[in-house]
Amino acid sequence: MMRATVKLAAALALPLVLGGCVSASEYAAKNAGFSAVEAKTTEAVGKQTVWIQNQQHARVVSDRVKTLMAKKAIDVETAVQVALLNNKGLQAAYADLGDSAADAWQSTMLVNPTVSVGLTGIGTPGLEAFKSVEGMIANNILALATRDRNIAIADTGFRRAQLNAALRTLQLASDTRRAWINAVAAWETVAQLNQAQAAADAASELAQELGKSGALTKEGQAREHVFYAELAGQTAKARLEARLAKEELTRLMGLWGSGIDYQVPNRLPQLPKGIMKRDLIEAEALQRRVDLQMAKLDLEATAKSYRLTEATRYVTDLELLTGFESEREKEEEGDVKTETTGQAELEFVIPIFDSGRARMRKAELAYMRAANLLAEKAVNVRSEARSAYQAYRANYDIARHYRNSVVPLRTKIEEESLLTYNAMITNTFELLADSREKVNANLLAVDAKRDFWLAEANLAPAIYGGGAGAAAGGTEVAAAAESGGGGH
Numbered sequence: 001m002m003r004a005t006v007k008l009a010a011a012l013a014l015p016l017v018l019g020g021c022v023s024a025s026e027y028a029a030k031n032a033g034f035s036a037v038e039a040k041t042t043e044a045v046g047k048q049t050v051w052i053q054n055q056q057h058a059r060v061v062s063d064r065v066k067t068l069m070a071k072k073a074i075d076v077e078t079a080v081q082v083a084l085l086n087n088k089g090l091q092a093a094y095a096d097l098g099d100s101a102a103d104a105w106q107s108t109m110l111v112n113p114t115v116s117v118g119l120t121g122i123g124t125p126g127l128e129a130f131k132s133v134e135g136m137i138a139n140n141i142l143a144l145a146t147r148d149r150n151i152a153i154a155d156t157g158f159r160r161a162q163l164n165a166a167l168r169t170l171q172l173a174s175d176t177r178r179a180w181i182n183a184v185a186a187w188e189t190v191a192q193l194n195q196a197q198a199a200a201d202a203a204s205e206l207a208q209e210l211g212k213s214g215a216l217t218k219e220g221q222a223r224e225h226v227f228y229a230e231l232a233g234q235t236a237k238a239r240l241e242a243r244l245a246k247e248e249l250t251r252l253m254g255l256w257g258s259g260i261d262y263q264v265p266n267r268l269p270q271l272p273k274g275i276m277k278r279d280l281i282e283a284e285a286l287q288r289r290v291d292l293q294m295a296k297l298d299l300e301a302t303a304k305s306y307r308l309t310e311a312t313r314y315v316t317d318l319e320l321l322t323g324f325e326s327e328r329e330k331e332e333e334g335d336v337k338t339e340t341t342g343q344a345e346l347e348f349v350i351p352i353f354d355s356g357r358a359r360m361r362k363a364e365l366a367y368m369r370a371a372n373l374l375a376e377k378a379v380n381v382r383s384e385a386r387s388a389y390q391a392y393r394a395n396y397d398i399a400r401h402y403r404n405s406v407v408p409l410r411t412k413i414e415e416e417s418l419l420t421y422n423a424m425i426t427n428t429f430e431l432l433a434d435s436r437e438k439v440n441a442n443l444l445a446v447d448a449k450r451d452f453w454l455a456e457a458n459l460a461p462a463i464y465g466g467g468a469g470a471a472a473g474g475t476e477v478a479a480a481a482e483s484g485g486g487g488h
Helices: 024-028 034-045 055-068 076-086 088-107 141-145 147-213 218-252 281-288 290-311 357-422 428-457 459-464 475-483
Strands: 002-009 114-121 130-140 318-330 336-348
Touching: 034 088, 034 147, 034 459, 055 076, 076 088, 076 147, 076 218, 088 147, 147 218, 147 290, 147 428, 147 459, 281 290, 281 357, 281 459, 290 357, 357 428, 357 459, 428 459
Parallel strands: none
Antiparallel strands: 002 114, 114 130, 130 318, 318 336
8 A cells, every 4th residue: 555645835815904004015014114113213312213124225324324424523413313324233123123023914824724635546556546535624723713813912012013123223322322421521521630630740840849959848749749640540541431431432333443433522512501391201201101102012912812811711722624535446347436525524622621710810910910010110100200300400400500600619719829829929839739629620510511411311211211221121011911921
């Protein structure tokens, strides 16, 4: 006896519209869902982002980056735009969006049936005709019954991937803005320390000459020398920190090779004349925060998984087997008689031991967990928005205090000390000490100004998302959704 089996597979794709907004053709598009990412980026940071998918796109983006970097010293807006165009990690996040779109597209297709054909013959192979042909088509009925819910879950995952791509974009923009502020502030600090270094150098040389003449004790000489030495170490450390801060900015902008030979300003912008009023910042954050929208989608996905588990509580596997049997016989007169018979079988698992109650309980608990995590997220978003605005206002007042009070007073002291020195009232070391104190005041003013601009940069992430730790945003709720997934 000889038997051969051949399996054939066919894929059937059916268009599907969910809520009148997303169809299978939209899932299949190369830039599926990216328009929502662009819109959110433009709204939040006012910059353009692109999804590079071929060499032509890459060349256009490369040329634009070179044009932007041709400036003598790049400002913060240029740095953010270059990062959004040139950062490869961001392009990987957009690829994840495309992967999610492909999953949603796949969910709109019917489960492939399995076709098996059996050929049975009697006698010597190649001489005796086949006696019968058997065929059977197996299709999972349960998958068909739950298809709409599975599609809805996949669509929710696709929309979450859109928000995640937007969140990664906003995070890159805010990280780049902060990196630019830190780099410029670091170089401004180096400039202030260089001024102090010049004063310390003069004091050290003067102390050495006075020591030779006996006008200054060895203790006094050592005090001036050690100040110079300590300041030299402080300046070297500040220069290293400035280089590392610029390197962080370079990394975020995705630059390498000759592209790293750019300059940043050596001074932060002056403080604005006034601060922005954000009396409704909590409401703005609740409405616009991308990570909060992601948490809502996670809860929605958990709810859909819960309903899917309920639908498949008792029956976990159900297959319809349909087919035919064709039998051919040779009659005495030499004629061949063929008879074809249809077949249909229904196979399913009988829930004698597993009633599905445990899976229902897990799905219910997953939903409750996701709901509580969403509520916690909403509370945290409101708090983060309030904190960001409080930091913005307070740092503005502090920076303005140093600018308007501390630095002018130190400048006045130095000027008066110089006058008394010229009148032979103040000695040289008192004059140098006053100059050092002025430099220290300038350093504190630089730090205060940097803290204000960083606080200002944190306002947008507090409202739209993308602040520190944004990459992990919503993961707790997502984990709750995944742990409660049931059914097929």
